[in-house]
Amino acid sequence: MKGKTVVITGATSGLGRATAFKLAQKGAFVVIVARNDTKAKEVIKGIEMEGGKGQFIISDLSSMEDTKAAAKSITKVVDRLDVLINNAGAFFPKYRVTSEGFESTLALNYLSPFLLTHHLAELMKLTAYECGEARIINISSIMHKGPINWEDLNYKETNYNSTSAYYQSKHLLTSSTYYRSRKLKKTDISVNCIHPGFVKTALSKADYPFPMNIIVPIVGFFLGESPEQAADTPVWFASSNETKGINGEYIHHRKVKKSWPPTRDEDAQTKLFYVTQTMLGEWL
Numbered sequence: 031m032k033g034k035t036v037v038i039t040g041a042t043s044g045l046g047r048a049t050a051f052k053l054a055q056k057g058a059f060v061v062i063v064a065r066n067d068t069k070a071k072e073v074i075k076g077i078e079m080e081g082g083k084g085q086f087i088i089s090d091l092s093s094m095e096d097t098k099a100a101a102k103s104i105t106k107v108v109d110r111l112d113v114l115i116n117n118a119g120a121f122f123p124k125y126r127v128t129s130e131g132f133e134s135t136l137a138l139n140y141l142s143p144f145l146l147t148h149h150l151a152e153l154m155k156l157t158a159y160e161c162g163e164a165r166i167i168n169i170s171s172i173m174h175k176g177p178i179n180w181e182d183l184n185y186k187e188t189n190y191n192s193t194s195a196y197y198q199s200k201h202l203l204t205s206s207t208y209y210r211s212r213k214l215k216k217t218d219i220s221v222n223c224i225h226p227g228f229v230k231t232a233l234s235k236a237d238y239p240f241p242m243n244i245i246v247p248i249v250g251f252f253l254g255e256s257p258e259q260a261a262d263t264p265v266w267f268a269s270s271n272e273t274k275g276i277n278g279e280y281i282h283h284r285k286v287k288k289s290w291p292p293t294r295d296e297d298a299q300t301k302l303f304y305v306t307q308t309m310l311g312e313w314l
């Protein structure tokens with residue numbers, strides 16, 4: 031990864047943090063996008079103490095204004111972008127609306143990665159043109175197997191269900207991965223998503239409702255991995271020659287898997303792209 035630049039969101043804890051450290055150890059210049067100044071400084075200091083290089087950009091990624099500003103800041107501090115890892119994500123037990131009017135799960139887990147990717151695509155196209163390729167990796171989840179509430183993506187009129195909102199956000203992220211992979215095919219930018227498995231992080235200790243509050247600890251006990259273990263696949267996917275040319279896939283534990291069939295419905299992907307563009311109009 032020497033000479034390459036990686037942008038990773040949500041790298042102040044859990045999977046993102048472990049991935050950022052490992053990619054910096056491989057020689058990449060790592061830009062982390064984070065909302066917490068103290069935590070971000072600590073990560074970059076840690077990377078530098080190991081001999082790596084990186085920089086942080088402060089942004090609340092549940093805000094589209096902030097996400098757009100982060101993209102602008104990134105293009106000011108780096109002149110190439112080889113890998114973008116959209117990793118930041120959260121589970122919101124209670125219904126929360128952002129100041130821009132979006133339900134928080136939708137905003138952070140889906141709209142922000144969509145927007146960040148949109149605004150960094152030109153820089154990545156340039157990198158791919160000059161260096162042969164660039165890679166976009168969206169961190170999805172096995173918890174993408176839930177329907178899209180097309181009529182009310184923001185739960186304005188539907189009763190909020192935190193689990194459904196999380197499933198929906200990962201469904202949308204997975205679905206948009208496929209759409210964008212086709213859209214960028216001719217540019218030598220690959221777009222893929224990764225289900226990292228069950229990772230023992232702050233997210234795995236969220237305030238889940240029944241039955242998730244029973245299932246999550248049990249699954250975690252038997253199948254849970256540390257962030258360092260789970261970072262293996264994103265790091266491999268971001269850095270290996272083996273993964274060059276893989277495009278529009280759903281990856282788990284270094285293997286190409288099939289995501290839930292509705293996420294692979296191309297008509298729904300196209301509809302989603304236009305619906306999202308309409309929602310994000312003023313920030314595109």
Ligand SMILES: NC(=O)c1ccc[n+]([C@@H]2O[C@H](COP(=O)([O-])OP(=O)(O)OC[C@H]3O[C@@H](n4cnc5c(N)ncnc54)[C@H](OP(=O)(O)O)[C@@H]3O)[C@@H](O)[C@H]2O)c1
Nearest residue numbers: 040042043044045090091092118119171228229231232233
């Ligand atoms: N853990 C699992 O079992 C699991 C399974 C499947 C998929 N995933 C996915 O993996 C990704 C990483 O999650 P994790 O398990 O590593 O959770 P985590 O430890 O809670 O990390 C989430 C990261 O996102 C950041 N973040 C949250 N809200 C943000 C905001 N508004 N603006 C900017 N950054 C924000 C957090 O920042 P702070 O440090 O400031 O909180 C943190 O760095 C997520 O997309 C998650 O959905 C996790």
